[in-house]
Amino acid sequence: MTTLWISLILPLPLAACPGLQASLSQFTPRITLLDPLMLSLDLSGSLPLFGGPRALWRRVLHASPHGTRAGMAPGAWASALLARGSPHRRRTLQLTSMQRNLDHLPCTTLVLTSTQAAQLCDWGCEVLGQLRQLPRSGLAQRGLSSLLTQLDRAYDPAPPATPWLAAPVSFHATRELDFHGTSLAAIDTALIPLVTELCQYLQVHQAATPRIDLTLHHDATRMADPTTFLPLALSQPQWALNACLHLCRLRLQSLTLPGPVLSLTVSCPHCPPRHSVPTSLLPDARLDQQKTDHLLDTLQARLGADCLAHPQLQGWPNPEQAELWSQATQSSQCTTHTPTRYHWPDSRPFWLLPRPILLSTRQEHPLWQGQPLQLQPRPERIEQGWWRLNNTRRDYFMAQDQHSARYWVYHDLKSGNWFLHGLFA
Known part of the structure; x- marks a missing residue:
């Protein structure tokens, strides 16, 4: 696989460029920081995905802030030196052409102290190719070991020893x-x-x-x-x-x-x-x-988080305790009782009143708005809490008035009163 790096010299530190790391991560997750102003991207695995080196070069520069200088080479430090010192030939794809372009870079491309710069000027050493021809032992004896380290890193296509930038978890x-x-x-x-x-x-x-x-x-x-x-x-x-x-x-x-x-x-x-979302030729319920x-x-x-509610089934037979309303997007986070296996009849109303309404009676027959209600046979009995003092014993009926409107009423077997508890659509 072809090894290729792009190094960016930023106009500002990475911390002062919000969103830059996330923007560059779309090209590769292998990003390292060579120094506070220099990023290097390993694009070896991204070349086939973005149309080759030239197209990838343009897209990386487009995602970089204004004033960024860039270099491309088979090595990370080589691309960094090309971005820093070469005004024209800042892209090279082959190892031989990389070494040739590096040889023509001025020695000031390296990080030099004033003493080291004066020594190289006295020797007439202007480019990296001339510096490489000097004896390494002599340079080390004259305190230029740091220059040898920088040269070795620049001409070596191995990945840098700096760690990869970690992606934030939020x-x-x-x-x-x-x-x-x-x-x-x-x-x-x-x-x-x-x-x-x-x-x-x-x-x-x-x-x-x-x-x-x-x-x-x-x-x-x-x-x-x-x-x-x-x-x-x-x-x-x-x-x-x-x-x-x-x-x-x-x-x-x-x-x-x-x-x-x-x-x-x-x-x-x-x-x-x-x-992952599976694809299928057949209709999918998802x-x-x-x-x-x-x-x-x-x-x-549009309405806000508090304007939507979601019903959740509870393990109680009492209609007013059989469900719990929570926020629609947080229903899975609510702590509820484990629902029991209970068959809900089809005779349940669409609208359940918040509180049952006491009905007046005539000859022990319920009245609604002064009119008698016609009860349908086969009531539904609900009993709960027989082991407690405040237990519930009710007979629920479907009722109908003279206008064919249907109601859900129950007869409290403990008190003998009739109540309206729901309305049918």
């Missing part, structure tokens, strides 16, 4: 607005590159995010609380750019800005590995589930 990026934004259009100019950077990070690490947190930063001198926090929990982990950007925009549209926005932060505290998840995410982004 995503956090901030971008300042060009001006104090008071509209969603101004915030969108910072949102698009931040979400794009997030999706690049997820794509590189084959991860997905179940949650996106947006933080708007305001002027701290004018507001007591200078931040606006907008959490966005997703029903299923996402990694697609269009889906993430669409949901973030919907979340911002439902917000009334308390003041001008100075900067925007997008963060994901946890990015688990994504699950497609319907994805449509449901997309609908839930859209509703939550």
